[in-house]
Amino acid sequence: MKTVSIRDLSVSFGAVKVLHDVCFDVRPGECFGLVGESGSGKSTILRCGSLLNGKWEGEVRIGEDSVRDMSLRDRCRTLQMVFQDPYGSLHPRHSIRTALEEGLRVNRIGDREDRMAAAMRDVGLPVEFLDRYPHQLSGGQRQRVAIARALILEPDVLFLDEPTSALDVSVQAEVLNLLVRLQAEKGFTYLMVSHDLAVVDHMCDRFAIMQHGRIVEVLPREAITQGGATQPYAQELIAASLEYEKAV
Numbered sequence: 001m002k003t004v005s006i007r008d009l010s011v012s013f014g015a016v017k018v019l020h021d022v023c024f025d026v027r028p029g030e031c032f033g034l035v036g037e038s039g040s041g042k043s044t045i046l047r048c049g050s051l052l053n054g055k056w057e058g059e060v061r062i063g064e065d066s067v068r069d070m071s072l073r074d075r076c077r078t079l080q081m082v083f084q085d086p087y088g089s090l091h092p093r094h095s096i097r098t099a100l101e102e103g104l105r106v107n108r109i110g111d112r113e114d115r116m117a118a119a120m121r122d123v124g125l126p127v128e129f130l131d132r133y134p135h136q137l138s139g140g141q142r143q144r145v146a147i148a149r150a151l152i153l154e155p156d157v158l159f160l161d162e163p164t165s166a167l168d169v170s171v172q173a174e175v176l177n178l179l180v181r182l183q184a185e186k187g188f189t190y191l192m193v194s195h196d197l198a199v200v201d202h203m204c205d206r207f208a209i210m211q212h213g214r215i216v217e218v219l220p221r222e223a224i225t226q227g228g229a230t231q232p233y234a235q236e237l238i239a240a241s242l243e244y245e246k247a248v
């Protein structure tokens with residue numbers, strides 16, 4: 001199990017600075033949430049940490065290693081990302097087999113058929129689905145494939161960017177429970193963006209509340225239901241979310 005350590009992460013797009021010296025640590029085996037208003041910089045943290053965006057200042061370490069110093073292969077085997085929209089992240093003309101095999105091939109890993117079958121079983125999908133295409137699966141099944149593709153390389157850390165927000169409410173719970181089970185079985189460290197404090201309450205040990213590219217407060221999960229936030233914006237966000245829960 002590995003720590004994710006983010007120090008003084010700053011990012012600008014043109015003249016606009018969207019992250020300001022962001023610092024936090026995700027403990028080994030922990031699920032750490034990032035919440036906050038739209039545009040506050042949550043996804044940008046994941047995109048920088050995974051080097052999808054390489055233009056930033058500061059330091060991101062996984063365990064002892066800076067992500068910038070890792071080879072592409074080491075990075076893929078240390079850190080994987082699951083996106084919000086599984087339809088967008090799976091190639092429409094590639095079978096599920098092709099999607100899963102790619103990472104194994106690039107990383108020159110053998111036993112591919114066995115590993116792909118194991119990954120499908122891990123995410124609760126029939127092995128026969130390897131021969132299907134993304135449009136032949138439901139949204140929840142596609143997200144399971146995206147998770148299988150992430151875990152097949154046996155990474156230490158998963159970055160999850162709103163992994164269930166594109167799914168039906170009934171399917172959301174299934175995928176969240178799958179992520180909880182996989183974390184317990186495989187000891188993943190999760191860094192997860194969500195706009196939904198109910199999801200954070202279900203999944204996360206701790207979470208950071210963000211506003212305008214800064215961390216306002218880092219809180220334990222219990223702060224959602226039992227209070228404890230000290231910063232006014234964090235208190236407002238939690239109160240608004242509880243009001244919303246009551247109303248629906």
Ligand SMILES: Nc1ncnc2c1ncn2[C@@H]1O[C@H](COP(=O)(O)OP(=O)(O)OP(=O)(O)O)[C@@H](O)[C@H]1O
Pocket residue numbers: 013018036037038039040041042043044045195
């Ligand atoms: N490639 C880019 N070019 C220019 N601006 C960008 C780019 N990516 C993100 N931004 C800007 O950076 C800011 C942070 O965006 P980010 O996607 O990280 O926010 P977020 O908190 O994840 O929002 P949401 O909850 O809506 O997904 C926003 O103002 C956004 O418009």
